[in-house]
Amino acid sequence: MDHNDKDAQILDQYKSQHKGLAARLGHIGFIWGGSVQSQRTKCGKPGCACSQDPQARHGPYVYWTSKKKGRTVARLLHPPEAEILTEWVGNRREVDRILEEMKKLSQKAYKVMLRVRLREMKG
Numbered sequence: 001m002d003h004n005d006k007d008a009q010i011l012d013q014y015k016s017q018h019k020g021l022a023a024r025l026g027h028i029g030f031i032w033g034g035s036v037q038s039q040r041t042k043c044g045k046p047g048c049a050c051s052q053d054p055q056a057r058h059g060p061y062v063y064w065t066s067k068k069k070g071r072t073v074a075r076l077l078h079p080p081e082a083e084i085l086t087e088w089v090g091n092r093r094e095v096d097r098i099l100e101e102m103k104k105l106s107q108k109a110y111k112v113m114l115r116v117r118l119r120e121m122k123g
């Protein structure tokens, strides 16, 4: 098998992996930025058990947080908001992961494709 056949085979492999990733993207639902985290808090009222006992802390409260110009903004979420946004932030994380995989795969494909083109130029 010559170099061109071998590279063509590698490229086909990368293409089908890339298609697989694109298909996964196609099935993802709505996406949302930032992150969702839950926290149990101390209220600061004198005599409240929460100040001493970690088990007596209030909550959990669910927050949506995001970075804006380097500062973290946080918003308290009601249960239905938390439910929706937890799912959508999860979807966005999946999109991020898939895009990273696509970029890595594309870099590998680029090297092979460039090699093929350069050989073609030399004739």
Ligand SMILES: [Zn+2]
Pocket: 042, 043, 044, 045, 048, 049, 050, 051, 058
């Ligand atoms: Zn308290």
